[in-house]
Amino acid sequence: MRDHEALAAFERIYRVNVGAITRYFARRCVEPQLVADLTADTFVRAITSFPTFDPSRGTATGWLYGIARKTFSAHCEQSARGTELVRRVGGRRELGRDELAELEERIDAERPGRLLLERLETLPEIEREAVELVHLGGLAPKEAAEALGVPRGAMRSRLYRAMARMREVVRDEMEVRADGQV
Structure with a gap:
């Protein structure tokens, strides 16, 4: 594929998936700047590795979610080591008011998703992520x-x-409520 064809193909993938990837991060973060940064980081990683993307092995959406998971994991590791502040200050542009307002709206819209993720915390990580990707993503x-x-x-x-397991959790919660304990 020529460079301009590859760029056009990536642009189509970006346009189709940027909203879903942004929502993925909005379910995990409540700070608009962080949601924007993680989304941008995901697409930087994606365009860098785009020459290795093979559509015969899976969809672009699945590929991007895999990159987003790795981006978020790396962010969590960096935050745990205290390097997040240094990384963010070094060369990140500040969001404009309109961008900030749009991301705040997306974060608010993902509040039910964040609540569901909290309920899913009782599940093993791989099952939790599977439910999120299929039922929320x-x-x-x-x-x-x-x-x-x-x-x-x-x-x-x-x-x-x-x-x-989630049906059991919901059933148990309903039983507790019926007993008047909540």
């Missing part, structure tokens, strides 16, 4: 499997187990 199970780096069959069984 809108990915097909095969795309979620690609993003998580697991076989499709394993993804189906993880989703089944996770949903069964």
